[in-house]
Amino acid sequence: MKFFRNLTIGQYVHKDSPIHKLDPRIKILTSLLMMILIFLTESWWSFLIIGFFFTVNIWLSKVQIKYVLRGLKPILVLIILTLFIHLFTTPGEVIFQIGVIRMTWEGLSRGMFIAVRLFLLILTTSWLTLTTSPIALTDGIERLLSFFKIIGFPAHEIAMMMTIALRFIPTLMEETEKIIKAQMSRGADFESGNILKRMKNMIPIIIPLFINAFHRADELAIAMEARCYRGGEGRTHYRALSFKYLDKVFFMIISFTIALIIIINVV
Amino acid sequence: MFIYLENASYTYNLNMPFETKALDSINLSIDRGEFIGIIGHTGCGKTTLLQLLNGLLEPTIGHVFIDGVDIHQNKKGLKEIRKKIGLTFQYPENQLFEESIYKEIAFGPRNLGITDDLLDERVKKAMKMVELDYNQYKDRSPFELSGGEMRRVAIASVLAIDPEIIILDEPTASLDPQSHASFLTLIKNLYQKYHKTMILVSHNMDVIAELAQRVLVMEKGKIIMDSTPRNIFQESVEQLEKIGLELPQVTYVMHRLKQMGKEVNSGVLTIEEAKEEIFSILKVKKSNNEIF
Numbered sequence: 172m173k174f175f176r177n178l179t180i181g182q183y184v185h186k187d188s189p190i191h192k193l194d195p196r197i198k199i200l201t202s203l204l205m206m207i208l209i210f211l212t213e214s215w216w217s218f219l220i221i222g223f224f225f226t227v228n229i230w231l232s233k234v235q236i237k238y239v240l241r242g243l244k245p246i247l248v249l250i251i252l253t254l255f256i257h258l259f260t261t262p263g264e265v266i267f268q269i270g271v272i273r274m275t276w277e278g279l280s281r282g283m284f285i286a287v288r289l290f291l292l293i294l295t296t297s298w299l300t301l302t303t304s305p306i307a308l309t310d311g312i313e314r315l316l317s318f319f320k321i322i323g324f325p326a327h328e329i330a331m332m333m334t335i336a337l338r339f340i341p342t343l344m345e346e347t348e349k350i351i352k353a354q355m356s357r358g359a360d361f362e363s364g365n366i367l368k369r370m371k372n373m374i375p376i377i378i379p380l381f382i383n384a385f386h387r388a389d390e391l392a393i394a395m396e397a398r399c400y401r402g403g404e405g406r407t408h409y410r411a412l413s414f415k416y417l418d419k420v421f422f423m424i425i426s427f428t429i430a431l432i433i434i435i436n437v438v
Numbered sequence: 439m440f441i442y443l444e445n446a447s448y449t450y451n452l453n454m455p456f457e458t459k460a461l462d463s464i465n466l467s468i469d470r471g472e473f474i475g476i477i478g479h480t481g482c483g484k485t486t487l488l489q490l491l492n493g494l495l496e497p498t499i500g501h502v503f504i505d506g507v508d509i510h511q512n513k514k515g516l517k518e519i520r521k522k523i524g525l526t527f528q529y530p531e532n533q534l535f536e537e538s539i540y541k542e543i544a545f546g547p548r549n550l551g552i553t554d555d556l557l558d559e560r561v562k563k564a565m566k567m568v569e570l571d572y573n574q575y576k577d578r579s580p581f582e583l584s585g586g587e588m589r590r591v592a593i594a595s596v597l598a599i600d601p602e603i604i605i606l607d608e609p610t611a612s613l614d615p616q617s618h619a620s621f622l623t624l625i626k627n628l629y630q631k632y633h634k635t636m637i638l639v640s641h642n643m644d645v646i647a648e649l650a651q652r653v654l655v656m657e658k659g660k661i662i663m664d665s666t667p668r669n670i671f672q673e674s675v676e677q678l679e680k681i682g683l684e685l686p687q688v689t690y691v692m693h694r695l696k697q698m699g700k701e702v703n704s705g706v707l708t709i710e711e712a713k714e715e716i717f718s719i720l721k722v723k724k725s726n727n728e729i730f
């Protein structure tokens with residue numbers, strides 16, 4: 172049975188590289204800024220710079236290209252679809268025409284532009300998630316959000332929930348697979364019948380899964396209380412984040428890159 | 439030959455960065471009427487092997503034959519296979535979901551299209567096999583039972599399919615001593631009274647020594663020994679200890695007695711046999727005493 176075998180959660184690929192060592196905060200902020208720029212810019216030059224920036228980054232991170240490409244696969248259809256929609260619906264100088272369908276130069280250039288924009292957006296998120304472990308990500312998000320604690324935003328609690336969720340996704344998937352197998356050993360059939368029947372067939376999976384998850388949640392809560400967990404107040408971190416030399420260098424590079432892109436767009 | 443694995447290997451997450459080879463070129467044949475015990479250190483691939491046997495996993499290399507048919511040639515046949523081969527996983531109580539024990543046990547046979555009177559009969563028989571009283575338990579919720587009772591229900595739910603072979607993955611894990619003992623009787627009965635072919639995985643050597651007729655020792659995805667329990671626990675002691683496995687407790691006692699200079703057979707595997715051995719040397723002593 173090939174239920175979850177090909178599904179990985181978080182696509183983090185562990186490598187010993189300078190990019191992996193960067194402070195997650197700086198990586199998250201870089202990704203956010205880059206995504207904003209990718210959305211706003213109207214110039215091919217910016218794309219070129221951003222593309223170059225991430226190509227170098229991914230090369231430095233030693234993550235094989237095949238993992239980057241795998242991240243792109245799910246949205247390939249979307250990219251091609253947008254390309255075609257623009258190609259055929261933008262008015263302008265006609266390249267060729269068959270009946271009512273016509274292709275224009277403007278459409279071609281617009282379509283390409285949007286396709287590259289989508290491509291770069293995915294590249295940005297892939298770069299972030301391929302080189303930052305889920306734990307480092309939540310750590311970084313917590314630190315970044317803690318800025319909003321002043322207005323009563325529960326940054327620590329949200330980060331803790333994310334950490335726990337991330338921690339238990341693989342466990343629950345393993346458990347789901349085990350339950351599916353156990354019920355199949357009892358003759359259950361999850362692959363035939365119409366939608367209604369299939370949904371009904373899910374009951375023997377979902378009920379045990381929920382029962383076990385509640386047990387687990389209960390146990391975890393007790394274990395946390397037994398270790399005197401009382402929320403984020405006054406809590407220190409095992410991995411204290413601090414800006415190192417590498418982060419400073421990267422900060423300079425990214426500032427320079429962003430400045431360059433803004434200049435290109437404004438001029 | 440009932441089940442035959444030909445050069446079967448299994449790798450989890452094939453072609454992924456974290457792939458693990460769980461089984462490595464297994465050749466194994468199992469006949470009807472055998473009672474096989476599988477032992478091995480944690481993570482050596484026992485559970486994976488069991489899943490190959492009833493077609494839940496398809497070997498990445500090699501073949502699984504049941505009654506001479508390659509079971510992965512025809513995917514539609516897999517349901518038939520699971521009718522013949524009943525498998526219960528470790529902690530089977532985690533898969534219960536129905537509102538009553540009757541429905542829970544009837545789930546299996548119902549999936550195979552059995553209804554009405556025949557269904558009742560199946561459920562009754564399965565409950566008898568695991569020694570749960572039908573009238574007392576049938577309407578109770580499986581979730582208000584004790585751990586040991588839940589496990590009985592879960593095993594009954596596989597027995598109700600009426601498989602020819604029953605595969606149990608650590609059926610006695612984390613049971614209290616009393617339920618442990620009654621589970622042993624139950625398993626023994628499945629073999630002796632109900633004539634099921636049995637495959638049993640256990641970390642408890644006493645259980646294996648007491649029940650199995652043939653023992654497979656696994657290490658790192660391979661079957662490294664395949665023999666009678668007597669051969670294995672008597673002749674391969676060092677090898678077993680090297681891969682982190684123990685002997686049955688009574689065997690240790692007998693080894694110690696022998697070291698202390700007593701004339702005992704150190705190949706003893708069960709408490710019953712140990713009792714006889716110890717009595718026999720005591721008797722010899724007694725008669726010696728009488729002579730002097």
Ligand SMILES: Nc1ncnc2c1ncn2[C@@H]1O[C@H](COP(=O)(O)OP(=O)(O)OP(=O)(O)O)[C@@H](O)[C@H]1O
Pocket residue numbers: 450451458459460478479480481482483484485486487
């Ligand atoms: N679903 C899975 N995905 C990935 N790897 C797995 C999976 N199940 C088992 N493995 C790996 O395969 C190897 C064999 O596992 P298996 O469960 O067969 O061992 P086992 O002998 O049953 O161990 P135990 O005595 O602890 O039950 C282990 O290294 C394990 O980490």
Ligand SMILES: [Mg+2]
Pocket residue numbers: 484485486528607
């Ligand atoms: Mg196991």
